[in-house]
Amino acid sequence: MQTLSRTLFLVALTAMSAVQAAPRDDILAAYTAQAKAEDATFAGFSAARGEALHRDRHSGGKADSPSCTSCHGENTRAAGRTPVGKSIEPVAVSVAPTRYTDAAKVEKWFRRNCREVLGRECSAREKGDWLAFMTTQ
Amino acid sequence: MKPLIRSIAVGVALFAVGAVMLERAKAGSDEFFAPVTDPLTRQECGSCHMAFPAGLLPARSWQKMMGELDNHFGEDASVDAATAKQITTYLVAHAADSTGYGDMRRWLRGVSASAAPQRITELPKWVREHREVSPREWTRKEIATKANCVACHVDAERGYFEDD
Numbered sequence: 001m002q003t004l005s006r007t008l009f010l011v012a013l014t015a016m017s018a019v020q021a022a023p024r025d026d027i028l029a030a031y032t033a034q035a036k037a038e039d040a041t042f043a044g045f046s047a048a049r050g051e052a053l054h055r056d057r058h059s060g061g062k063a064d065s066p067s068c069t070s071c072h073g074e075n076t077r078a079a080g081r082t083p084v085g086k087s088i089e090p091v092a093v094s095v096a097p098t099r100y101t102d103a104a105k106v107e108k109w110f111r112r113n114c115r116e117v118l119g120r121e122c123s124a125r126e127k128g129d130w131l132a133f134m135t136t137q
Numbered sequence: 138m139k140p141l142i143r144s145i146a147v148g149v150a151l152f153a154v155g156a157v158m159l160e161r162a163k164a165g166s167d168e169f170f171a172p173v174t175d176p177l178t179r180q181e182c183g184s185c186h187m188a189f190p191a192g193l194l195p196a197r198s199w200q201k202m203m204g205e206l207d208n209h210f211g212e213d214a215s216v217d218a219a220t221a222k223q224i225t226t227y228l229v230a231h232a233a234d235s236t237g238y239g240d241m242r243r244w245l246r247g248v249s250a251s252a253a254p255q256r257i258t259e260l261p262k263w264v265r266e267h268r269e270v271s272p273r274e275w276t277r278k279e280i281a282t283k284a285n286c287v288a289c290h291v292d293a294e295r296g297y298f299e300d301d
Binding site: 062082083084085086104108111112115116 | 184185186187211212213214215216217279280281282284285288
């Protein structure tokens with residue numbers, strides 16, 4: 001009986017994560033289509049490139065936010081902090097499974113944060129790379 | 138049975154009067170500012186900083202601010218047009234100088250009617266209320282900026298800004 005309920009629990013849990021993963025996959029699929037349109041040689045997203053984008057110090061943006069980690073912190077599984085001192089939910093999907101499931105919200109924050117950090121909007125490839133990195137975290 | 142109904146009715150009436158008086162007292166105090174109740178406003182304005190109560194600024198200030206969100210105190214806080222419209226409607230309806238918030242006008246003492254102040258922390262009343270805070274206090278790491286109300290006012294999210 002216990003085994004059965006445990007199995008049922010696991011099935012339910014898997015179903016739940018599948019429900020949350022689906023919108024994220026849709027968002028990635030849309031970025032894939034866009035990346036292909038922007039660059040014919042596009043051959044898929046790279047979590048490694050995403051990690052570099054996330055951790056590198058960039059120029060072109062604002063002096064007090066040269067990197068994504070300026071606010072989100074070095075540890076992707078820990079909370080970040082806004083310039084005003086408010087806590088930011090961790091960026092890693094493993095600890096924040098509901099993240100990156102609302103396409104409009106994802107776009108809104110890429111637009112704002114890429115401008116802050118890079119001084120320009122991110123390309124579809126950069127967005128997909130960054131998301132690919134976060135899904136491995 | 139009748140006396141029971143009567144005592145219930147009296148009890149309910151007394152409770153209602155008490156609740157109204159409490160609301161009035163809260164609205165009339167410098168320490169209570171009704172928190173943002175609109176979920177969209179709460180979510181959008183509250184992701185980087187606390188969703189500041191609409192009663193902390195006059196309507197004209199909110200209108201100006203909502204029209205300049207792409208440069209919001211140096212940050213890009215832009216939202217889509219439909220979202221901006223809904224948030225502006227809420228903020229204006231609940232601003233310090235809006236109907237129903239008459240007691241909040243005291244908060245705007247010293248603010249020129251033609252001015253649309255943007256920084257709550259530059260309102261004469263705000264400055265006056267915080268004059269006892271030493272410059273050294275403000276540099277504490279956990280405070281970060283004067284916009285971080287909750288660093289000192291632990292119940293600010295619920296509208297209470299008493300001295301802590």
